[in-house]
Amino acid sequence: MKSVLYFDKCSPPVRSCLMLIKRLDIDIELKKITLFKREQLRSDFKEINPAHTVPTLIDGDLILTDSHAILIHFCEKYQKDGMNLWPKEYNERMKVLNMLLFEISIVFRRDSNFLSEVVHKTLANVDVPYHKEKILESLEELRNWMELFGKFKFPIEQ
Numbered sequence: 837m838k839s840v841l842y843f844d845k846c847s848p849p850v851r852s853c854l855m856l857i858k859r860l861d862i863d864i865e866l867k868k869i870t871l872f873k874r875e876q877l878r879s880d881f882k883e884i885n886p887a888h889t890v891p892t893l894i895d896g897d898l899i900l901t902d903s904h905a906i907l908i909h910f911c912e913k914y915q916k917d918g919m920n921l922w923p924k925e926y927n928e929r930m931k932v933l934n935m936l937l938f939e940i941s942i943v944f945r946r947d948s949n950f951l952s953e954v955v956h957k958t959l960a961n962v963d964v965p966y967h968k969e970k971i972l973e974s975l976e977e978l979r980n981w982m983e984l985f986g987k988f989k990f991p992i993e994q
């Protein structure tokens with residue numbers, strides 16, 4: 837039976853899973869949960885994921901409710917020989933895990949703090965300059981990490 841990914845493309849963590857599904861050519865069923873219609877709060881979805889977030893993956897008996905766990909699972913299961921997305925070598929693998937945790941604890945948290953305020957307050961009541969500074973700071977840190985790894989450079993729009 838095919839795995840099922842509950843998704844909404846407006847979610848950044850969902851996007852990371854969709855990118856990896858494409859990269860690894862995974863045959864999977866996609867089920868839309870429209871966040872703006874608050875479909876994630878449906879009781880049938882909360883029975884699968886009490887935290888009512890997307891992405892959520894069902895793969896047989898396994899239910900994963902965090903994009904980072906889903907990304908690791910996809911690599912463990914579908915990464916082809918010669919790919920090094922989820923490295924075999926221990927220290928390299930821990931570096932990837934470290935960056936995934938940096939993403940969830942800094943980059944995504946700041947983005948989501950801002951967007952939750954936009955959704956729950958009116959934009960006029962949101963301290964946009966504060967959030968902009970925090971988000972740009974996290975992107976700057978991300979860029980520094982990338983440069984440290986010597987992988988690539990990218991510009992950050994002010």
Ligand SMILES: N[C@@H](CCC(=O)N[C@@H](CS)C(=O)NCC(=O)O)C(=O)O
Nearest residue numbers: 847848849888889890891901902903
């Ligand atoms: N740590 C989770 C965060 C997922 C998350 O917060 N998803 C948001 C959309 S970006 C969501 O589904 N929010 C709906 C809700 O909280 O009710 C992950 O990376 O998968």
